[in-house]
Amino acid sequence: MRFPVASSAPVPARRGAPRDANGLAAHVWPEGAHRDAQGRLVVGGVDATTLAERFGTPLYVVDERVARRRAARTRAAFESAAASIGTSATVYYAGKAFLSTAIARWMRDEGLAIDVCTGGELAVALAAGVEPARIGFHGNNKSVREIDRAVEAGVGTIILDSEIEVGRVADAAARAGRVQRVRLRVNSGVHASTHEFLATAHEDQKFGVALGDAVRVGRAIRSHDSLEFLGLHCHIGSQIFDAAGFAESAERLLAAHAELAAVAPVPELNLGGGFGIAYTEADDPRPIEVIAEGIAAAVAEACGRHAVPVPRLAFEPGRSIIGPAGITLYTVGTVKPVPIEGGWRHYVSVDGGMSDNLRTALYGADYTVRLAARTSDERPSLVRVAGKHCESGDIVVDEDWLPHDVGPGDLLAVAATGAYCWSLASNYNHVPRPPVVAVADGRARVIVRGETEADLLARDAGLDDHDDDADGVTA
Template identity: 80%
Template sequence: MASSAPSVVPPAPADPNALAPAVWPEGARRDEHGRLVVGGVDAEALAARFGTPLYVLDERVVRERAARFRTALDEAARSIGSEATVYYAGKAFLSAAIVRWVGEEGLSVDVCSGGELAIALAAGADPARIGFHGNNKSVAEIERAVAAGVGAIIIDSEIEIERVAHAAAAAGRVQRVRLRVNSGVHASTHEFLATAHEDQKFGVPLSRAVEFGTRIRAHASLDFLGLHCHIGSQIFDSAGFAESAERLLAVHAELARLAPLPELNLGGGFGIAYTEADDPAPIERIAAGIARSVEAACRVHDVPVPKLAFEPGRSIVGPAGITLYTVGTIKPVPTDDGWRHYVSVDGGMSDNARTALYGAAYTVRIASRASDAPAALVRVAGKHCESGDIVVDADWLPHDVAPGDLVAVAATGAYCWSLASNYNHQPRPAVVAVRDGEARVIVRGETEADLLARDAGIAAPGVGAAGPETSDQATATGGTTA
């Protein structure tokens, strides 16, 4: 698996120890010994207690960002006579602790699988404040969501209309639903592309939304809330949202003239800074721009401004996270422009697949000390048997980076743990929450014993030779606990 994007080398920093405030968790700093401190806990202490690789999440930053996004989006909606519901998109990173944190800060929760639904419910989320996504929800998952009283199921295809209606009727319930449509707008960073059609697995064509909305309304077991759209990821401004809202509201108006349609869900995709080159607009500015666009489109189409809904995920949890690694091998490699140092660490694509999958860019710093050495161009590589096993494609570290150093990669709170795997039988790391100088495990790390316990061909202690009949061993858990 190779990186999908060419290497972009950032300019050499004046100080390779510096922590860019936009990239690192708010309040991250170096102590008097040069060690990285996040949430009041220094990185060396975390590594000594919990080992590496280690995901670290600043609870206070997650909570503050959740509250900030909820406030900004709701205030923008209120400025045009509406209100906003903000769902945390659980696919970014979901655990019981996260469900509780975002719930306490006023957010609802968005899930897209039976497993995510199970976590949200087990963590105590109010089912009425859960949205259930997915392009291929099984009948069993739909039935479970209906039985649990999930607040909204997002219908993603024509066939799901009948599936959800049947499940709701069989349960004697009226299930609230949204219809996911493709607006033809594709957005990323500050650019967007508007087309007539979309060729993707999610949603239904905008041209058929009125037809499908009418079919939804024909079922007594369904309550049609409105349209839903998601236009992309890592969006830095409101332009793409504005274009998509205009297209959606034209169809919303047709449906609203037939019967009341209370909501419009514009999805998520708000971007964050992974490197100093990234410059997302503040959410307050983006929210205000979206609100102005919605108000203008409603005026054009002569419909009341609907209630709005949004689904941020990465933008809530991404900036709050870092990943700690221990350096192993250092390998200078000649390049056309000089030398690049390959800094190999004890994790890799099993704990952060985004660089290999998407060519994602990240920022790395030595976490266990500061250094006066000049900056050296580095590529942080993992320990897996893949040439594409790269964590940080290009950044700068002090030239004296050495085996045994602790390094930290910033902005790993989203889509790292959630995409983690056991490739090469690497146990997945623990997730540790830090706040006010305290640290605690919120997701246990795996051990080699966990990996062995799931293999039915390996004898478990006190059980004998494992086989298909001893599959209960697959439920074994382990890892570091606080």
């Protein structure tokens, strides 16, 4: 299909036209991703055309080797940085980014603990064979049933998110005849984002307790014989590219930590996660080793100022491990050139959308898209990759460039979709959720089965009704 050729193409604010609309930026795509002699995108030794033909589209693809290497590298970075200041570190994989039994086993095998935040995530981790003592349980509104289950399972740590949870977890542990290890989540008042952080006096959010209440609630935790207080926890944001925000947060937390440590030991400090990744060529996160070293140095300095021993450290990365390991494949259905000031934007509609990647609609997230089954020498054209849903905000890639001859039937790949895409997926418009395929060493296998329309109908209890008063109630 040929599109209108404008006299001048508008340049989007975030990125200009690339020299080569077929290029694969190494820091955006999974490590080792390349094009073969036919121009096909190859991930984990398997080309995109083969994946689409075998499993269909939309399709989530995760490079197992990349995920494992990133997990091992992250663990090594924080363990080394902690050792340099005379302590140790535990790295929890944040399951909310993407959790399945296969992913949980990969993380376990690479020496990571697992962070969960619901009963469902806990069930997945346990089903995967993760040792309960290596699980941390988050959540701002854990039900009594979830708390009981976590305690009975022997979960290593429960993160208390409110004063109410202190009593609930203490009661559950007492009934189970256990001493439950806990951390207290605190709002440090530091908000970190991609390139900057903002330190404020107050925190208006649903998570944790106010910094000014941390000592008092910590003392309340210690008043229960069924609880063991490990220390404070904080999470300052997401998609963070350096250590500055963590350093500020550590300084604030350690002031409260020192006050609690004056009465009894506080063995641990958990600084959360939120480490960023490159979604586009313009993104430039610092290497995880640099971030880890920066955080460790800041913790050591703050401990010196507050005259407290350096505690054990804990971290909870998710996106930075699994995000770059994943891509999503789509098939183009229609292409629609739309005139805009200075030229044209081509709306490229695919067979998925906000049901398999909600982040663009929810957060205004930015992504990179490329042709996956071929290359083209055509000039780059500005595109917006749209989904098939009945929403004007159903956008997968807001702005990027594809060769001018992109058309129906083309296979597209969107990079860095390993985190928060499958996790946030839905059945909006009764669209079945896609499968997840793991690739490694030239082989592909399904690790999460895709849904069918029959699966959706199987949950529709209305199909069980054979007359209007099947339940004894008439209109």
